[in-house]
Amino acid sequence: MSSSQPFGIDFGGTGIKGAPVDLSRGDFANERVRFKTPHKSTPRAIADIFVELLAAFPACTGPVGVTVPGVVRHGVVHTAANIDRAWIGTDADALFTAATGRDVHVVNDADAAGLAEVRYGAARGRRGLVIVTTLGTGIGSAFLYDGVLIPNSELGHLEIDGHDAETRASNRAREKDNLSWHEWAKRLQRYYRTLEQLFSPDLFVVGGGVSKQSAQFLPLLDLDTEIVPATLRNNAGAVGAALYAAEAEMVRGTDRGLPTSSP
Structure with a gap:
């Protein structure tokens, strides 16, 4: 049975973890899956891991939120203090959406944690x-x-x-x-x-x-x-990313429904 719950992925320097998120509770809907962050953590290498991670939850079809430890503006990563410098200038929204075939929305990792703590924690x-x-x-x-x-x-x-x-x-x-x-x-x-x-x-x-x-x-x-x-501690990033993705999809849906002009 498929689920439209959003999926949260927390990408960090040592680990990548993710799971579907129940937004009514602000918690994982299933046991999270974790991968070790590869030494060469380029955007393409991370995208391949995301594909494998999402494949572990075939019934979850909702939007995907991803944290990145860097400045993110309109889906583009602008800094890379603690990750591979290949991230700088990468349109991560577009890259991950193309790689996974899902609607993916990228957010700064601490911003995701902040969203989770202010909503649930x-x-x-x-x-x-x-x-x-x-x-x-x-x-x-x-x-x-x-x-x-x-x-x-x-x-x-x-x-x-x-x-x-x-x-x-x-x-x-x-x-x-x-x-x-x-x-x-x-x-x-x-x-x-x-x-x-x-x-x-x-x-x-x-x-x-x-x-x-x-x-x-x-x-x-x-x-x-x-x-x-x-309160949410290490779960905050993934929960906040899922929340960010769900709300981004709501805004997108609202925008699509707006009339283009007045009669």
Whole structure:
């Protein structure tokens, strides 16, 4: 039996995972499937994996949302800080749609996580400016004002004390520099305090895999802004991507139904 549920794919530096998503619950409708990200993670190589991933769910025929760790404008990838530079200038929407034969919509990975958290998770029902950050290989960020996404904020690349912020405060930096939780918290304190000074947000949401251990470092931060761990954690990217794809298809359908002129 076929299903029109959207499909979410989270493409990261180490893994590619995906599953159909139940948008009424904000959760996977089936057990997710995971592939290891190949060393040569060019757009064409990733497209081949997406074809194989979708083949594992033949009954799911809905639109496909895909996260990419880079700036995405109108389906085109413009930056590649932590992925193959062949992504820069790639029309990923067109590439993946042609490769899979499905309607595919690409979104920045942190923006997808932000959409998921504001619709289903830690930021649900919160008004004002919410900044969702994902602490992982780099630092991703999503701006949401009254629940509306302002895309491609890329706050992991702010220059703080002469450094690209994510080179000092990401989870990879914690592991690479062998920092204790207290040592890492000092770097996070500097990072989030800078965001406070620049944007005066109403809420910070902290995601990424390390958010499972948020009790080890969030209580060490002294901020004026409330800061909470993400609820969807590592599922947020795929769930948010599926939500993004479903809403993009709704907009497309509405546009197609508009009259072209008045009588």
